[in-house]
Amino acid sequence: MxxxxxxxxxxxxxxxxxxxxxxxxxxxxxxxxxxxxxxxxxxxxxxxxxxxxxxxxxxxxxxxxxxxxxxxxxxxxxxxxxxxxxxxxxxxxxxxxxxxxxxxxxxxxxxxxxxxxxxxxxxxxxxxxxxxxxxxxxxxxxxxxxxxxxxxxxxxxxxxxxxxxxxxxxxxxxxxxxxxxxxxxxxxxxxSPLDSVMTWGPYLYATSLLDDSGLKDLTSAAEDVKEAVQQQQFLKATELWSVAETVVEQNTNGVNFYNILTQQPDEKTASFAGGNFISLQAHRHIRPLHKQSLSELMNGPIRKKLGIIPQNVTWGGQAEEVFSNMAGDFxxxxxxxxxxxxxxxxxxxxxxxxxxxxxxxxxxxxxxxxxxxxxxxxxxxxxxxxxxxxxxxxxxxxxxxxxxxxxxxxxxxxxxxxxxxxxxxxxxxxxxxxxxx
Incomplete structure (x- = not known):
């Protein structure tokens, strides 16, 4: 009810x-x-x-x-x-x-x-x-x-x-x-994921966040993504998208993907040691949505307020599995x-x-x-x-x-x-x- x-x-x-x-x-x-x-x-x-x-x-x-x-x-x-x-x-x-x-x-x-x-x-x-x-x-x-x-x-x-x-x-x-x-x-x-990836380089270059070498590296990485998408290899394209993001981070000193005027809010994910690209992308794009302070709020007073959350369910506990299962469609x-x-x-x-x-x-x-x-x-x-x-x-x-x-x-x-x-x-x-x- x-x-x-x-x-x-x-x-x-x-x-x-x-x-x-x-x-x-x-x-x-x-x-x-x-x-x-x-x-x-x-x-x-x-x-x-x-x-x-x-x-x-x-x-x-x-x-x-x-x-x-x-x-x-x-x-x-x-x-x-x-x-x-x-x-x-x-x-x-x-x-x-x-x-x-x-x-x-x-x-x-x-x-x-x-x-x-x-x-x-x-x-x-x-x-x-x-x-x-x-x-x-x-x-x-x-x-x-x-x-x-x-x-x-x-x-x-x-x-x-x-x-x-x-x-x-x-x-x-x-x-x-x-x-x-x-x-x-x-x-x-x-x-249109590919249109986003293919314009990262020109956008960052035009805003003075990439030099010529960085633009060359990112353009090459984006072309790899494009080839995978054109071949309908979408899981491979997701993995190569992750590689392209790492190229962005390495050449911009960690620009924030969510706002180019800032840097990544925590440690650089380019050096993330979480294993496969699914874990890396979860770290990049889901973790910012599940900040520790927010997690404490949701799993503490909010969970108590709602009163219907099953005992074995943790807010955000299955987030990486969600991304992993959708990776081939991403x-x-x-x-x-x-x-x-x-x-x-x-x-x-x-x-x-x-x-x-x-x-x-x-x-x-x-x-x-x-x-x-x-x-x-x-x-x-x-x-x-x-x-x-x-x-x-x-x-x-x-x-x-x-x-x-x-x-x-x-x-x-x-x-x-x-x-x-x-x-x-x-x-x-x-x-x-x-x-x-």
Missing amino acids: AQFAELFTLLSLFSVLVSKGSSSPPPAKEQWDYVEVRPGAHIFWWLYYADSYQDLPLILWLQGGPGGSGSGFGNFEEIGPLNRDLEPRKTSWVQAASVLFVDNPVGTGFSYAERPDGFATNVSTVASDMLVLLQKFFAQIPELQSNPFYIFSESYGGKMAAAISLELNKAIAQGSVKCNFAGVALGDSWI MRPVVDIVDQLLAAGVNVTVYNGQLDLIVDTLGQELWVKKLKWEGLPSFTQMRWTPLDDPASPGVTGAFYKTYKNFAFYWILKAGHMIPSDQGPMALQMLKMITQQD
Whole structure:
């Protein structure tokens, strides 16, 4: 049975808020539960209701990795009502929408697989699992069936969001899922992995983070990835992608893949002695989403608050297995799925951070230009429109352009995690996409 709670009745969290002198009230209503999407495969979800949820959209947030937890990182580090220190977040998306965090694929965050074959190995399984969850979610909470429902995503979550959106659109037409699907937003998303890898060199070189020798080394490594992708050797391509990242680190003295203005937050992973490339990539890209302080919060007071986490399940404990099982699908592009969404009339938004490296804007623009969507020529000819930064009136915070059912937002001074880097701008973008401004 789903768990309901008034956050102010949960003494374990309220005492922290009081001790920090918070004057802002916590969200009025939450709900969480598990869904068994396949035998032995359990996905955890956590819903925050907006104050006037009857009049506001519902947002599904999908984290990256694969193996990064939305209930943890997305919630407490990016868009949830409280930050990691359990202080109210001024730019929480719960101000403008009810927000549903889902720990997917199976094994992510508090989600878990009871046996090895419970993990997903491709985005098709991820999408079918999510359809089971959404079907049960909307049946369980019918008051949200008519709210405009958007899927927002980040990083690898965008690849999953595209696949999920396509299957959801079909399921709604068939009547198997009851919801008011209004669109999908792909944030710094792993839609065309090769386009990202092939533009790392030019991007880093143009920003004076590579010299000529470094550019040569990275170009060679990227060409190896390209050859593997072209030969449909996707597991090999994932391994070579890991090699290319090591080349980046060695030639930039450890530039941060999530924001080029910073260095890796901990020890250089180029010297990581964790064994195979799966462990290395988990160290690079999942560990930052599962910081020790966040892990302590999730496995301590949050676990106690939720009250439904099985005793043998640790938040984030299966994250590396999630990535390992998806490694053979990791480098597959899903540009064709975006094309199908556009052709079906689904509203699609792409948004990207100016300072992101792992999914750099150059690469995003490349795959967008490859779309077969009939509106692309008109979209391409359009000039973008500047947006003021809400935190600094008169200063440009972003550019955007939109044509028919496709939009692109370029978010300035932001890296991979846009809501963390530019919270006010991200919140304004959310309102624009959901037609609240």
